[in-house]
Amino acid sequence: MADQMAERNASSAFLERKLEADGFTIRYLEAGPQSGGAHALICMHGAGGLRLSRMHEILARTWRVIAFETPGFGTSKANERSRDMAELAGSLCAAVAALGITAYNLMGTSFGGKLATYMALQEGEKLQSLILISPAVFRPAERPPMATPEDRHKLMHAHPERFPVTLSNPEVDSKQETLVRRLIGPPRDPALEEKLPGLSVPTLVVFGTEDRLTPPEMARCYRQHYGNAHLMLIYDAAHRVDLDRPEAVAEVVGDFLARKERFLVSEQSGVIHP
Amino acid sequence: MKAALFNPIRYGGPSPSGWPVAPSAYDLEIGQRSMLDALENLRLADQLGFDWVTVAEHHYAGFSLTPNPMVLAGALTQVVKRAKIALLGPIVPVLNPIRVAEEYAMLDNLTGGRVIAGLLRGTPNEYVTYNINPAESRDRFEEALALIRRAWSEPEPFGWQGRYYQYRSVAVWPRVVQAPHPALYMSGSSPESGAMAARNRLGLGLAFTTVPLASQAARFYREEAGKLGWQPDPDQVIYRMGFHVAETDEQAMADMVESGGDKPHVGLTMSNKAVLAGAMASGYFGKAAEEQRDRVAPRDAAERVEKGQILLGSPETVWRQICRVRDEVGAGILDLFPTVPIADRTRRSIEVFGTKLLPRLHEN
Numbered sequence: 327m328a329d330q331m332a333e334r335n336a337s338s339a340f341l342e343r344k345l346e347a348d349g350f351t352i353r354y355l356e357a358g359p360q361s362g363g364a365h366a367l368i369c370m371h372g373a374g375g376l377r378l379s380r381m382h383e384i385l386a387r388t389w390r391v392i393a394f395e396t397p398g399f400g401t402s403k404a405n406e407r408s409r410d411m412a413e414l415a416g417s418l419c420a421a422v423a424a425l426g427i428t429a430y431n432l433m434g435t436s437f438g439g440k441l442a443t444y445m446a447l448q449e450g451e452k453l454q455s456l457i458l459i460s461p462a463v464f465r466p467a468e469r470p471p472m473a474t475p476e477d478r479h480k481l482m483h484a485h486p487e488r489f490p491v492t493l494s495n496p497e498v499d500s501k502q503e504t505l506v507r508r509l510i511g512p513p514r515d516p517a518l519e520e521k522l523p524g525l526s527v528p529t530l531v532v533f534g535t536e537d538r539l540t541p542p543e544m545a546r547c548y549r550q551h552y553g554n555a556h557l558m559l560i561y562d563a564a565h566r567v568d569l570d571r572p573e574a575v576a577e578v579v580g581d582f583l584a585r586k587e588r589f590l591v592s593e594q595s596g597v598i599h600p
Numbered sequence: 601m602k603a604a605l606f607n608p609i610r611y612g613g614p615s616p617s618g619w620p621v622a623p624s625a626y627d628l629e630i631g632q633r634s635m636l637d638a639l640e641n642l643r644l645a646d647q648l649g650f651d652w653v654t655v656a657e658h659h660y661a662g663f664s665l666t667p668n669p670m671v672l673a674g675a676l677t678q679v680v681k682r683a684k685i686a687l688l689g690p691i692v693p694v695l696n697p698i699r700v701a702e703e704y705a706m707l708d709n710l711t712g713g714r715v716i717a718g719l720l721r722g723t724p725n726e727y728v729t730y731n732i733n734p735a736e737s738r739d740r741f742e743e744a745l746a747l748i749r750r751a752w753s754e755p756e757p758f759g760w761q762g763r764y765y766q767y768r769s770v771a772v773w774p775r776v777v778q779a780p781h782p783a784l785y786m787s788g789s790s791p792e793s794g795a796m797a798a799r800n801r802l803g804l805g806l807a808f809t810t811v812p813l814a815s816q817a818a819r820f821y822r823e824e825a826g827k828l829g830w831q832p833d834p835d836q837v838i839y840r841m842g843f844h845v846a847e848t849d850e851q852a853m854a855d856m857v858e859s860g861g862d863k864p865h866v867g868l869t870m871s872n873k874a875v876l877a878g879a880m881a882s883g884y885f886g887k888a889a890e891e892q893r894d895r896v897a898p899r900d901a902a903e904r905v906e907k908g909q910i911l912l913g914s915p916e917t918v919w920r921q922i923c924r925v926r927d928e929v930g931a932g933i934l935d936l937f938p939t940v941p942i943a944d945r946t947r948r949s950i951e952v953f954g955t956k957l958l959p960r961l962h963e964n
Binding site: 549585591592596599 | 622724727728731732733734735736740761762763764765766872873874875877878879881882
């Protein structure tokens with residue numbers, strides 16, 4: 327219940343807005359300091375749709391957090407126009423430009439991690455850092471069963487009993503799933519993998535140690551293929567690491583956003599008593 | 601003068617540059633053979649009359665396979681029967697100081713009091729290893745030093761309410777054999793470290809530096825000690841450098857060329873730009889930040905000889921190079937590590953040094 331409340335509070339701190347880009351009306355949630363494009367963190371959600379967590383709330387204390395709802399998700403119309411991930415990524419890059427943002431950080435969760443990767447390939451120097459949370463760029467050949475909401479719920483959390491099963495709208499679920507299946511591509515995509523070494527943007531790849539949907543063993547693929555990737559495993563968290571351990575994820579993501587690769591060197595004081 | 605053989609256990613196979621290095625590059629057979637070769641070389645050094653054998657702590661790369669020098673020193677207690685075993689040393693600010701005190705006490709018992717206790721701050725990348733803020737390394741070091749000394753000497757259990765360390769009860773068993781405790785050293789290339797060594801009456805280790813810079817650092821250390829009313833003896837200044845001795849100068853250089861060691865290489869400190877930038881921003885190098893660039897600048901073999909970073913050549917040539925270190929740095933201990941990582945050539949170099957140079961060294 328407390329987590330549910332925290333999540334509601336997190337969401338309530340964000341303002342809902344809409345913008346027009348590339349022929350789509352895109353809903354987005356925004357919070358945090360309005361101090362210009364350099365401090366923006368653009369967030370791309372996973373296949374389950376736009377759902378904020380306490381992680382977003384914590385990050386919004388320092389960063390201008392903008393969470394887009396990908397066209398075809400949530401209350402938006404079914405997206406039958408985007409032919410592939412690259413095209414969808416292009417629409418979202420246009421959405422960022424429509425906000426007047428010229429340099430930004432990008433975070434993608436699960437399916438959104440793959441979408442964010444395509445955006446990164448298009449944005450080049452505009453991108454200051456790339457954060458991939460339980461990303462679905464590399465996936466195991468077999469997926470665990472997700473037939474019922476209960477199955478899905480168990481897959482999302484390391485301790486599912488701590489979270490209520492979220493009620494969803496079957497029509498929305500069906501629309502989103504159709505779009506994801508059409509666009510996500512194969513578990514290993516040689517055409518995409520060929521381009522990844524050229525992605526020199528500082529990249530943080532975050533996996534939960536208990537993730538069974540995108541197992542943490544996949545994390546090494548990012549290190550091997552992306553041009554500049556750092557791996558971070560979140561202990562005792564599953565696919566929704568940001569719901570399971572929001573403070574832990576927010577701390578390392580915030581540090582990476584602030585210091586990029588220099589996040590390797592601790593700046594935390596070890597003083598117990600002065 | 602005295603001589604030590606330092607063996608960091610360099611990984612004998614190809615290892616990618618940079619830091620950290622992916623564990624996937626580690627070949628199990630090569631790695632295990634590297635460890636056995638190192639033990640054999642240190643056993644040989646003991647037999648040849650080297651005064652010390654030394655080990656160090658480094659992490660996450662093939663440069664050194666000793667993330668815990670205490671473990672290697674434990675093995676050496678069963679191999680090295682005469683020489684002193686010097687740990688130069690554990691990187692104290694990233695470790696639990698009570699554990700360091702306990703492990704040293706074990707080693708001192710296992711060797712009958714032949715342990716030399718270096719306490720180091722290490723290279724800045726090691727702070728990433730255990731996620732410790734390098735900006736606090738000096739303060740952590742000085743507190744850990746006081747705590748370790750106290751843990752070795754206090755006869756009753758005591759608590760410690762420090763700035764960085766907190767214990768409700770400390771009572772180290774076994775006690776150290778040497779009284780009041782093993783000889784202590786720290787590294788001291790910067791003025792801050794030299795002053796700290798003088799203030800705490802520690803020996804000074806000068807490593808991966810140049811003769812002019814080491815000379816300057818040793819002079820500063822002696823001056824600081826003088827101001828405090830004491831003078832370090834020659835054994836309290838260690839100069840660590842690479843070495844390769846062969847029958848002739850030509851053979852020594854040919855060995856260097858064959859191993860690839862003649863070319864400039866990037867050391868641990870410079871291997872990761874983000875870590876180096878973080879260390880510089882933290883003030884890790886203190887007032888010696890400019891000198892640090894000179895110390896770790898990549899150089900070819902000839903330049904390293906000229907800067908006094910390696911001994912290279914025939915016994916006669918190397919003797920002249922040793923005299924320069926003795927005269928300019930005033931080091932009483934030469935801590936030598938092999939620079940040609942080819943097993944039989946390294947072994948031969950140790951033998952030639954032991955038979956042709958050690959006797960002369962001991963006379964001086």
